[in-house]
Amino acid sequence: MVKIINNFSEIAQHYKAIFCDLWGCLHNGKKSFTKSLEALRSYKSNGGYVILLTNAPRPSEVVIKFLCKLGITEEFYDEIITSGDAAQFSLMSGNFGHNIYHIGPQRDLCFFERKHQPPCIELVPIADASSIVCTGLFNDQVEQPSDYADIINEGVQNNLPLLCANPDIQVDYGNQRLWCAGAIAEHYTRAGGESIYFGKPHKPIYDLAISKLNAVNSSILKSEIICVGDGIHTDVSGGILYGLDTLFVAGGLSNHETGVNDRTRSPNVEKLRRFLKRVKLSPTASIGYFE
Numbered sequence: 001m002v003k004i005i006n007n008f009s010e011i012a013q014h015y016k017a018i019f020c021d022l023w024g025c026l027h028n029g030k031k032s033f034t035k036s037l038e039a040l041r042s043y044k045s046n047g048g049y050v051i052l053l054t055n056a057p058r059p060s061e062v063v064i065k066f067l068c069k070l071g072i073t074e075e076f077y078d079e080i081i082t083s084g085d086a087a088q089f090s091l092m093s094g095n096f097g098h099n100i101y102h103i104g105p106q107r108d109l110c111f112f113e114r115k116h117q118p119p120c121i122e123l124v125p126i127a128d129a130s131s132i133v134c135t136g137l138f139n140d141q142v143e144q145p146s147d148y149a150d151i152i153n154e155g156v157q158n159n160l161p162l163l164c165a166n167p168d169i170q171v172d173y174g175n176q177r178l179w180c181a182g183a184i185a186e187h188y189t190r191a192g193g194e195s196i197y198f199g200k201p202h203k204p205i206y207d208l209a210i211s212k213l214n215a216v217n218s219s220i221l222k223s224e225i226i227c228v229g230d231g232i233h234t235d236v237s238g239g240i241l242y243g244l245d246t247l248f249v250a251g252g253l254s255n256h257e258t259g260v261n262d263r264t265r266s267p268n269v270e271k272l273r274r275f276l277k278r279v280k281l282s283p284t285a286s287i288g289y290f291e
Contacts, residue, residue: 001273003285006266008039008228008247011285016220017049019209019239020077021200021229022056022067024252025290029173032070035291040076049216051209052080053227055199055234057135057165057181059084062110079212083199084111084135086208087165090198091121096163097130098122103151103184104135104165111135111165126154132162134185140178145187152184156193167197167234170253177253200231201238228290230254232275236283248283249290260288 005011018040023029026036040050056063060082067073067080088111090096102112102123111133112121126132132155137143155162164185170177185195199205213220226245229235230252239246250267251260257275259268266288276282 001269002248002276002283004267004269004272005247005285005287007291008287009042011226011247012043012046012048014224015048015226015245016217016224017051017213017226018043019051019053019206019225019227019244020290021227021231021235021249022052022054022063023168023171024230025228025249026052026072026076027067027070029171032072033289033291035289037072037076039291044076044078049213049220050077050079051212052077053200053205053209053229054080055083055166055168055180055182055231057084057087057104057108058082058110059088078216079209081205081208081212083167083205084165086204087111087133087163087198090196091133091163096133096161099124099128099130101126101129101132101155101160102135103132103138103148104181105138105140108135108165126151126158126160129158129160132160132188133165134162134181134188135165136181137179137184140180141176144179145183148184148187152188152191152193155188156191161194161196162188164195164197165199167199167202168231169233172253200229200234201241203242206238206242206244226284232279232281236281240281240283245284247290248286249288250286251288258286265289 166181168180169182227239228247230249250258259271
């Protein structure tokens with residue numbers, strides 16, 4: 001059975017670096033979690049190195065501004081890497097052509113901005129596109145993936161590859177659970193299309209995190225890094241696949257399945273066991289909330 005801890009301090013001394021998720025661990029999109037930030041502050045004060053690893057589809061400089069509004073300033077972390085960074089680099093390298101059909105909200109248009117030229121990316125109707133870029137739903141407050149059947153079918157018929165800038169399926173925004181770009185990409189693949197993912201659980205974002213870490217301290221071993229997150233199929237799966245220890249935050253996306261709530265604050269042993277057996281994953285440890 002996976003080890004259950006109440007506080008990160010119980011295992012923190014074993015690790016020199018954390019790859020920490022954002023949504024569900026440090027904030028819920030509307031407010032930051034005070035105890036989680038205190039845990040990071042304590043870890044850093046004892047020499048730990050913190051890299052925030054997020055499947056946000058926007059460039060890191062945009063995410064940093066958003067985090068500051070929630071009170072998550074640079075005193076709590078050392079680096080931040082977004083799936084948007086990795087996806088944007090590939091797009092701007094010309095790997096998906098220049099005529100792009102965008103699935104996503106207006107707030108994600110910054111994804112297509114590039115400080116350095118070339119190439120020139122033009123957003124076009126799907127009939128004129130060489131590729132699709134999905135950063136999310138047009139309106140995640142009211143829509144769901146099934147609303148995109150016509151777009152998906154046209155993209156598949158036109159043999160358009162789909163770049164998914166956020167592999168997450170869902171995210172908690174306050175008390176709402178919203179669909180993410182990963183859900184659209186999943187439907188696209190099921191329909192026979194090609195979806196290319198950037199972010200957790202895929203290897204490139206971990207390679208980038210390791211390179212950032214090595215630039216500061218090349219002596220840190222894989223066994224001295226732990227991935228923290230509430231996404232069992234992203235944070236935990238990705239960490240395991242990369243050969244890193246993982247801390248599953250059970251009180252996030254899987255709170256109902258694991259029995260975590262504000263009253264108990266810890267996963268129910270039997271519910272957690274059944275859940276992990278069903279998903280066929282075994283994190284190094286589990287915690288109710290990251291604190």
